Amino acid sequence: MKAIAVFPGTKEVQVVEHPEPQIERPEQVKLRLLEVGVCGTDRHICAQAFGSPPAHSDYLILGHEALAEVVAVGDAVTHLQPGDLVVPEVRRPCADPSCRACQAEHQDFCQTGTYTERGIKELHGYMAEYVVDDARFLHPAPKELRQVAVLTEPxxxxxxxxxxxxxxxxxxxxxxxxxxxxxxxxxxxxxxxxxxxxxxxxxxxxxxxxxxxxxxxxxxxxxxxxxxxxxxxxxxxxxxxxxxxxxxxxxxxxxxxxxxxxxxxxxxxxxxxxxxxxxxxxxxxxxxxxxxxxxxxxxxxxxxxxxxxxxxTVNAGPATFTSAIEHLGVFQQRWPSILPNLITERHPMQRASEVLLKKPGGIKHVVTIA
Ligand SMILES: [Zn+2]
Ligand SMILES: [Zn+2]
Structure with missing residues (x-):
């Protein structure tokens, strides 16, 4: 499958061929990515100000502001089904059992600093055709928000x-x-x-x-x-x-x-x-x-x-994603002709590197995956 990756050694951003992930555990969900927003964090990563690829990978697949569609669910997943729209969380808890924040699902307050982040720190991001993720990190978004739900993470x-x-x-x-x-x-x-x-x-x-x-x-x-x-x-x-x-x-x-x-x-x-x-x-x-x-x-x-x-304040926990999706619905009802204007332009994957390496004018730029 195709993905957009940054190579830390050379600062190059390009479309790569990456193995398509498959469900391996019953609590996992396979997603088809629809769109991914680009922000200053992505541009800092491309400029090598921070960010790091997963261990044993030469590159980091970018993207953390995602909107995806469920294509398959593991046997233990009950709250999602194929066709559902979801917004994934970015930060994942650290592995240290003494980190009370991560143990309590408040990884945005991780006490050890050894958390990982999709598309930022040691985990591949969402600028890929498919991703497999644990169901507990996925937040359902109503179909009416299809055009704006990519704004959830910001x-x-x-x-x-x-x-x-x-x-x-x-x-x-x-x-x-x-x-x-x-x-x-x-x-x-x-x-x-x-x-x-x-x-x-x-x-x-x-x-x-x-x-x-x-x-x-x-x-x-x-x-x-x-x-x-x-x-x-x-x-x-x-x-x-x-x-x-x-x-x-x-x-x-x-x-x-x-x-x-x-x-x-x-x-x-x-x-x-x-x-x-x-x-x-x-x-x-x-x-x-x-x-x-x-x-x-x-x-x-x-x-x-x-x-x-x-x-x-940095990052956001699970409850915050739920309230963001709810409030996007309120914004959409109150300002139906204004909210979509926050998305300045949608770009195909082939043009993602331009949006990532330069800072185009406007407000939010989005990369369309599917
Ligand atoms: Zn961002
Ligand atoms: Zn932690």
């Missing part, structure tokens, strides 16, 4: 961030009363940093949770991302025309910041403008080799007197 990043924020804010019981249980963001403002797929999907999630949502991103409006932000009822603010001081005047109180922009200096400066009891969530991380010349005392000055929390 949405899980926002789902986990929101879940972490809501768990932290249980410290404020007056805000998590029955009145706000369906819209926990009511009366609060959220600022999303960045208008890439993870930022825009996060903005959609914050809007449906009742947050007064702002997206702060580089490009001046009008542009296609700003149009999406406005259409979902959020406010787009360009950092080119609105410096951070003016942003804080416009938003008034920044209760939650969801960082998804890979621009640490700006993000860190915004920490200084966080509201009382506010939360700042990093999802993209910072580059340790790039000094920012930031006044760390000023950055952390308000943390204690204003009860603020700064957290980092």
């Amino acid at each position: 949405l899980t990043i926002a789902e986990k961030a929101l879940d972490q924020a809501l768990q932290i804010q249980r410290r404020l019981p007056w805000q998590t009363s029955a009145a706000t249980s369906t819209e926990p963001g009511r009366g609060l403002s959220a600022v999303v940093l960045g208008a890439g797929p993870i930022g825009l999907l996060g903005a959609m999630l914050f809007v449906i949770q009742g947050f007064d949502t702002y997206v702060y991103s580089r490009a001046q409006a009008p542009n296609e991302k700003a149009d999406i932000v406005t259409a979902i009822g959020a406010t787009y603010i360009s950092s080119e025309t609105t410096p951070i001081e003016e942003l804080t005047q416009q938003v008034k109180q920044i209760d939650l910041v969801y960082e998804a922009m890979d621009a640490a200096p700006m993000a860190i400066e915004i920490i200084q403008h966080l509201n009382r009891n506010g939360i700042f969530i990093f999802t993209s991380g910072t580059n340790p080799r790039q000094p920012y010349g930031i006044d760390s005392a000023a950055t952390l000055h308000n943390l204690t007197p204003l009860n603020q929390v700064i957290i980092g």
Whole structure:
């Protein structure tokens, strides 16, 4: 079968012939891949910033944002059948029996760091015609979401961030009363940093949770991302025309910041403008080799007197995939003509290397497998 692989030695990305996998254990499922999204992680792997092939393989099959169709199931699989659409998880638990996180199916919090990840770390990914996977890592998606379910995995990043924020804010019981249980963001403002797929999907999630949502991103409006932000009822603010001081005047109180922009200096400066009891969530991380010349005392000055929390979050656990699929359904109903616009272009497998090695404009690029 055909697959798209990166060769770490040469940084080459090419279509390879790879043995078609077969079901070997009763709990396994064979999948035919439909589409796989491309993101910054894939591009970092191709540039050899990180990622590693499985042991004894010269290459790593790429792809972790997948949508697939079940073609066959092992004897022990009861919740899936051929024809079902599924979204697979990315991270797989480590083998260390003392890792309580992995033992509890929270491998996104793995304590040993010896987890594996499909298409990233020591396991082949989903840019292949067929894959065999354990049923417990597969999440059924309704057929109505066929055109957008490839966005599930990037949405899980926002789902986990929101879940972490809501768990932290249980410290404020007056805000998590029955009145706000369906819209926990009511009366609060959220600022999303960045208008890439993870930022825009996060903005959609914050809007449906009742947050007064702002997206702060580089490009001046009008542009296609700003149009999406406005259409979902959020406010787009360009950092080119609105410096951070003016942003804080416009938003008034920044209760939650969801960082998804890979621009640490700006993000860190915004920490200084966080509201009382506010939360700042990093999802993209910072580059340790790039000094920012930031006044760390000023950055952390308000943390204690204003009860603020700064957290980092990576990857997503099983429950987060379930809620992401559910919320994509909500987005689809609420914004049927907007949600599909997050997918800029679909590319055949033969053209995948162009999308992986360059960064084309637009929002989400997807490789069509079948
Ligand atoms: Zn990704
Ligand atoms: Zn672990």
